[in-house]
Amino acid sequence: ELKVEQNPLFLSMQEGKNYTIYCNYSTTSDRLYWYRQDPGKSLESLFVLLSNGAVKQEGRLMASLDTKARLSTLHITAAVHDLSATYFCAVDRGNFNKFYFGSGTKLNVKP
Amino acid sequence: GAGVSQSPRYKVAKRGQDVALRCDPISGHVSLFWYQQALGQGPEFLTYFQNEAQLDKSGLPSDRFFAERPEGSVSTLKIQRTQQEDSAVYLCASSPSSRGTQYFGPGTRLTVL
Structure with a gap:
């Protein structure tokens, strides 16, 4: 069974600071997805990382994938309050892509 | 365009x-998934359809759970x-395909008293 672990689970940070969320997974996969979830809302797709070494950036968020280390990172640059949400990573194992989600990282950016 | 819609948004049931929970996927999407999300946790897979065929139901927690997608659209x-x-x-x-980004609906919050 594929296990996905995120850390930290909770992150409180000041506006303007940088931080990184980590996502480890237990077995081989070449695709990793990052989602954002606001309270009471559904999941919004942020990034799809399709290969080893892939890097994607959108605004203050940058995601990367190291398939050899089975590790993805989501880096937050100069955080702003609007980034407060829960961030999930998810991994699939090929066709018929059942997603395996991490437990989520709840980010609170304080003004 | 219209996203994934679900109804009802909230359901309270007595034990x-x-x-019955309904899902309207994005038009033309062949793959449809159901997940269960407990409070404070990530979603957990329940079942998967490709068109009308249920290809994976390994996540359904018991035989009390049943899913269908008879015409390959609404589930x-x-x-x-x-x-x-x-x-x-x-x-x-x-x-839209058998692999790739999944687009989520707003969810149905079920409370069983």
Whole structure:
């Protein structure tokens, strides 16, 4: 069974600071997805990382994938309050892509 | 364009009642997924359809859970004889192919009293 672990689970940070969320997974996969979830809302797709070494950036968020280390990172640059949400990573194992989600990282950016 | 829609958004059931949750995927999406999300947790896979075929139901927690997608578009997740442990948010997602980004609906929050 594929296990996905995120850390930290909770992150409180000041506006303007940088931080990184980590996502480890237990077995081989070449695709990793990052989602954002606001309270009471559904999941919004942020990034799809399709290969080893892939890097994607959108605004203050940058995601990367190291398939050899089975590790993805989501880096937050100069955080702003609007980034407060829960961030999930998810991994699939090929066709018929059942997603395996991490437990989520709840980010609170304080003004 | 229209995203994935789910109804009802909220459902309160007495223990032992049957419930039916509906999902309308994005038009033309062949793949449809159901997930269960407990409070403070990530979504957990329940079942997967490709068109009308249910290809994976390994995540359904018991035989009280049943899903269908008879015409390859709208799907219904049915839970019979609901139990308190069934309380969760049930998310539906669709995808245009057999692999790739899944687009999630707003979910149905089920509370079993």
